[in-house]
Amino acid sequence: MSIKKTETPVSFHMSTEDFRKQGHAMIDWIADYWKGVESMPVLSQSKPGDLRKSLPPAPPEQGESFDEMMRDVEQHILPGITHWQSPNFFAFFPCNASGPSVLGELLSAGFGVQGMIWATSPACTELETHVLDWVAEMLGLPEQFKSSGKGGGVIQDSASSASLTALLASRERSSKFSGNTQGCDNNLTVYTSSQAHSSIEKAVRISGIGSDNLKLIDVDENFAMDIEDLTRNVEADIQTGKRPCFVAATIGTTSSNAMDSLSEIGELCRKHDIWLHIDGAMSGTAAVCPEFRHLLDGVELADSFCFNPHKWMFTNFDCDCFFVADRGVLIRTLSILPEYLRNQATESGAVIDYRDWQIPLGRRFRALKLWFVIRHYGVQGLQHHIRKHVELAQQFAAWIEADDQFELMAPAPLNLVCFRHKGGDKFNQVLLDALNQSGKLYLTHTKLHDKFTLRMSIGQTNTEFRHVEQAWQRIRKTAGMIKNRK
Amino acid sequence: MSIKKTETPVSFHMSTEDFRKQGHAMIDWIADYWKGVESMPVLSQSKPGDLRKSLPPAPPEQGESFDEMMRDVEQHILPGITHWQSPNFFAFFPCNASGPSVLGELLSAGFGVQGMIWATSPACTELETHVLDWVAEMLGLPEQFKSSGKGGGVIQDSASSASLTALLASRERSSKFSGNTQGCDNNLTVYTSSQAHSSIEKAVRISGIGSDNLKLIDVDENFAMDIEDLTRNVEADIQTGKRPCFVAATIGTTSSNAMDSLSEIGELCRKHDIWLHIDGAMSGTAAVCPEFRHLLDGVELADSFCFNPHKWMFTNFDCDCFFVADRGVLIRTLSILPEYLRNQATESGAVIDYRDWQIPLGRRFRALKLWFVIRHYGVQGLQHHIRKHVELAQQFAAWIEADDQFELMAPAPLNLVCFRHKGGDKFNQVLLDALNQSGKLYLTHTKLHDKFTLRMSIGQTNTEFRHVEQAWQRIRKTAGMIKNRK
Incomplete structure (x- = not known):
């Protein structure tokens, strides 16, 4: 690259x-894109290197x-987009x-x-604290998660980061803030179910606790954490001189939307002074509706809880709401105060400095978008759309149950339906590929009971009855064609 | 919160x-805000709890x-904003x-x-890889940091996260990927200068390596890392059975913009197989101009390098460009592949999955804004504005030097000028507070040679000669008034 000292105009701005x-x-x-996205192939048909x-x-x-x-953007970027904002996603x-x-986000x-x-x-800090108190109220979280008590909320980029932050706080608390x-105490142990999100294992590795010290607890027939196995593991570890420090429970596992029993896990954690973190990344949003709030029974026993408005609460990524019951622990874990950040407000102790509540130092003004969403929809508007998604999923599950070619693979408590065609693993893989290549909808898979399972996740902003109905018709039709081809 | 099952309209969207x-x-x-921001008080005059x-x-x-x-927003948020987009910031x-x-960002x-x-x-992944290759080219980075070689670039949220990611990779490499x-090997040791950013210590704590294993190396009279002290520390640690794994060098320290000697540090790191990470958060941008590229001499010896277009390259937060010389190490460190993320493209090995290059799983399409910036300005446009900021800072430094009431406290190689009034610590604190309370400009401070020092950081998009000149006039005038008051 050669530079010529040519006459420069005043500004290139x-x-x-x-x-x-x-x-x-x-x-x-963007308005046109959102309007037209329904007719675009949902899964990008791009090949590696195309762009x-x-x-x-x-x-x-x-x-x-x-x-x-x-x-x-139109010619080259658009074909490489998988349309997360399509109602057929x-x-x-x-x-x-x-x-x-x-x-x-724009503002x-x-x-x-x-x-x-x-x-x-x-304003960036105070709006965040305030809106997170609103959210705690909206979800019916206990008082300790509000800023008026000992705890409070903060926006993180993702549930992965929230889990890591919680794990680090638990590590310090269990080490008596030494x-x-x-170097990390090699006797600390961590527990989560075999169905928990991969970010828990990633956090354990990052923290230096070490993956051998992570115990993956068995699940019951509904893929929820088996309390007996958890209890056995914790007690065995204590007996061999280990120090259990952290349990990550899940409200809505990624794979099948399984719900761990928070009350039972919480009691065990209290008994042994273990930090209980609850990952409700997608499903936590459901608690905005009182009829689903029972899924959070036991949250009062938790030390931390997170969920992602950027999944199912109409707020674009990134916006994870992370609540702690004792903010002092978090701050002691992550606080560093170099001279160039010293200021009167911090020294006075009258303010929150959110840098001490997260991994990075810098942070955007993310509370604005969450504030706008809550004010635009109102609590009732949010409830309406969350309920509608759940109703659509329940309808889809009913269709599966009524069809003797298909079967449900897990309970569908909310907006995720795990199902498969009875034709076997290979059949379902072929079915999935055919559906996704059609461009008309996009589904992904998991394995449940070691069987290849399709996941129908319903929650896109504009998904209506007709999209779910069309999807079901296409699934049936495509399965029929594959069967006839054989 | 009580819910009434009233008649609901079709949609609240x-x-x-x-x-x-x-x-x-x-x-x-926003256009009006940017136009009017110059006349707003730069530092928010809000008191805790006002919002x-x-x-x-x-x-x-x-x-x-x-x-x-x-x-x-206008009545309550605006008064709580400290205007980072003011040319007087x-x-x-x-x-x-x-x-x-x-x-x-909007798109x-x-x-x-x-x-x-x-x-x-x-498109989200490929544009990022491509634009990061452009950036490597623009900065004159060696081939190993491009995706065509063994390395490549990725966008992280912040230099804090980039440093942590690099540290984790070094930890795994030094542990022979065990x-x-x-649990973390307690014999690993990490080195950075006493002037390095606090995020290095934070990363060491997070990683479980432990802050006792972080050696803060002395600096020379220009606040750059003292190579002899570094060498002494590394060799002493090796002799006592420690395993040096990571050195974080800084191009442009936060406090005073000091430049560590990458060549000398790099040679030592090569000799002892230590990961060299370079934090060029603000000043890395200068390398877009060939005349400043010498500051990166020795970068070819580094394992990783990061800088923030969200600081000084006209790209709004968050956008940290993080380059590694060997992407394989990063991927081995952070990769986890649960069933629900399995897909043909990943299995083929023909594509990059950026989730394995960072702490969180989720990520936005941040490459778009960087692509837009580079294409809008062109390399020459960026060079023009970077040079102008450096010229303004050099002019300011010349004014300080020519005034017998003030003194420079550190070399000013680029766009940061560290200075103080000769009236002592208390005087400078009073001066700083008076300036910031005026609302006409906003400065912060640091301590250099244990003396309270003012920092004049020049790099806001719209900062012109007149803003710097006005700032200098106000600094002189305010200092004169304080002196007369005594």
Whole structure:
């Protein structure tokens, strides 16, 4: 790259007028995209390398027009998008964005503030604390998870990071806040079910506790943690001089939406002074509806709880709500105060500095989008749409049950239905591939009881009855065609 | 919260028409904000609790209008904002957003895809790999940091997370990929200078290596790592059976913008098989200009390097570019493949799954905004603005040097000037507070040679000569007033 000292214009920045023009166009582009996404192939049909082939190998020396960039978005980026915002997206878990949320994200980018400490933008910290108190109220969480008590909430990027943060806090508490200065205590042990999310194992590895010290507890026939096996493991470990420090329970496992029994796990944790963390990444949202709140029975025994509005509460990624019952433990675990961050507000102790509640130092103003979502929908609006998703899933499950070619593979307590065709593993893999290649819908799979199982996850913002009905018709029809082909 | 099963309307979602209307209004709001931000008090004059007092204690049962929400933004949020986008923001480090970047963020939110694995949106992964190769080219990084070689780049949320990720990879490499399954090896040792960012110590604590195993190396008179002290420490540790695994060198320390000698550190690291990570969070951007690229001499000896376009390259937070020389090490460190994420593309080995390059599983489509920025400005446009910031800082430093009331406290190689009034610590604290309370500019402080020092950090997108000149006039005038008051 050679530089010529040519005559430079005053500025290469986008002018205010251009920002308005291109900004309006971008808003319209997104509105059109959302309107048309239903008819696009849900799963990208792109092959490895397709996009990279279409891009120039070197960055441009001179600036290009925004119109050129948007042309490339349409021609080259769009075919490589798997449309998470399509109402026909039934894969993995939902990532259900919404208008107010996206506008909140936009405003946050416009402010461009760093919320690492209170002083760097008081509103960024205070709105987050306040909205997380609202969320605690909305979910019926006990008082200790609110900022008015000893605890409080914080927005993390993901449930993975929330689990890691909780694990680190438990590690320090179990080490009596020695700081593990000479390296992690190798006697600490951690427990989660064999159906828990892979992020728990990742956290155990990251923390230096070591994967041998993670005990994967058996599950019962509904894929929920087997309390007897947990109790056996904890007690055996104590007897051999290990120090159980952390149990991660799940409300809605990724694989099959299984619900661990929080009350029973919580009692055991209290008895042995073990940190109980609850991962309710997708399903925690259900507690916004009182009729589903029983799934959180026992949460009052937990030390921490997290769920992701960026999955099923109409808030675009990233927005994980992480609540702790004792914020002091978290702060003692992660606080470092270098000179260049010292300030009067911090020293006064009257404010929250969220940098001490998370792994990174820097943070965006993510509370804005969550605030916008809650205010736009109101609690009743959120309840309406969550209920509707659950109803759709229950309808789908009823169709499966009524069809003698298909079977349910796990209970469907909320919005995820695990099922399979009775034709065997190979048949279901062929069925899944055919469905996804059709572009009309996108499903993913798991293994339950060692059998290849399809997952129908219902929660995209705009998914209506007709999308679920069409999906079911297509599944039946495609299965029929595969069967006839044989 | 009580629920009434009232007649529910079909949908509480924001209509397409409303999204267009409110979206256009939001774009205009941001354009107006940017235009007017120069005249707002830079540092928020808000007191702890001010915002929370103005917000209702409970979430709304019913949805509210977007207009109401924006009214609250203006009345209650705005006074609690410290304006990082003001051209009079000279505190901490810049966070210089730009039009194309904010529109990229908006588009990313509109797509709302999860980029955890290639298959969940191929374009999200491929654009990131491609743009990071561009960035490597723009900075003159050696071939090993590109995806065409053994390494490659990835976007992390922050330099904190990049450093932690690098440390974890070094921990596994030094443990011969045993996985530290029985807990972290307590003999590992880590080195960084006493001037390095606090995130290094935080990473050491998180990783379970333990803060006693972090050696804070002395610095020379320019606050750069003292190679002799580093050598002494490494060799002494080896002799006592410790296993040095990681050195974090800094290009542009947070406190004073000191530059560690990468070549000398790199040679020592090669000799003892130690992972060399380079944290160039703000100053790495300077390497876009060939005349500053010498600061990275020795980077070819490093195992990893990171810098933040979200600081000084016109890309809104979060966007840290993290490069590794051997991606295999990273993947072996962080990879976990549960059944529900299995897919043909991953099994084929032909694609990158970025979830294995970072702590969390989920990830946004952050490459879009970086792509937009590079294409909008072109390499020459970026160079122009980076050079201008450096020129402004050099001018400011010259004014300080020419004034017998003030003194420079450290070399100013780029865009940060560390200085103080000769009136002593107390005087400078009073000066800083008076300046920040004026609302006309915002500076922060550090301690150098144990003296209270002011930091003038120049890099906001719209900072021009007149802002720096006005700041200097105000600093002189305010200092004069304080002196006369005595």
